[in-house]
Amino acid sequence: MIPTNRLRAAVILVLTGILCEFIALIKLTPATFLLFAAIGIPCLVVGVMLYALDVLRRLREKAAL
């Protein structure tokens, strides 16, 4: 089993989201709040969704669903 590009993208997006959250938690200003709200949260959500889609696709391939 090899990792798909979707899985790699999920890891990168989650990491990006965490980084934005990290910056916002270190010093919360309107700019960092916006960074977290506009970039961090979408990255985390999309990353989780990509991972979930990848898992679902693999399960379908194995006829586990």
Next chain:
Amino acid sequence: MNSYEPIVLLLAAGAFGVYLLIRLRHLVAERGGRMLLFLALLVLPLALLQVGVTRTLTASKEKDFCTSCHEMEVYDTSLHIDDPEFIPAVHYQNRYVPQEKACYTCHTDYTLYGDFRAKLAGLNHVRVHYLGDVPPAGEVKLYEPYPNDNCLQCHRGARRFEKRSAHRTDGVTLEMLYSNQKSCVDSGCHDKIHDIKRLGKAELWGEPRFPVPDALKGAADEAPAAEDPFAAEDPFADDSGGAGAAGKAAGEEDSGAAKPAAELDDVDDLWADDDKAPEGAGDAKPEATKPETTKPEGEEPAAEGDAP
């Protein structure tokens, strides 16, 4: 949770994420690795999302956050005006509102969606700050007239508020105030709010976080004094003794207006006009003169008449 814990947690999560990226090929090939990916890419991000949203939303209610934009600094300073007629200043200085959440307490509509609307407005403020035309200091306007509900959230039903004769005379009734037909702040009664243009001339209490800009110091001399029909009346003196606002002796008014806020509150007597008050009740002022609010305990504004 201590303030540093989420940061440590996030650092660990970041390092773990890098490890995942490097070892991804090996991880997907093993059962244990796939379980690790499940935790790292589903459980952990959702948990961090919850922590981050909660903490940022909580921190965005604080005064320091609101005044972190340069154009709002003067509003922070205006909370230190040493004049009991300035409504935000007297509420802030006497902790009638939580000092660390002063902006949020008074500028969030107390409705079902008030919090949500405040956040949307805040996002718009950020947009204007970075992309729009920022109004000069002192010319920031509210989107709509200040609703009485924001005042009445604490004052509604308060004994001293309802007893005050000014709230029952001169075409003002409690019903009009409660139904927002008569504005608390725009009707000439409590119209000394953040008077930024006169900030340069005002004396300040305590140690403001930001100094008064030099531009305002010059503007203070040119700014005309606002007409205030109640200027001679101390808004925090108990006028419920039957005389009403207009019935006060001029000498008393003058001496009252010259007193600092702390002294004025000291002479307030909640029971002055209450025939039904039990003897000795003046020594035991009731604490619960207000309805329940949604604010956390301990942060609730002090009841009117509380000595600072």
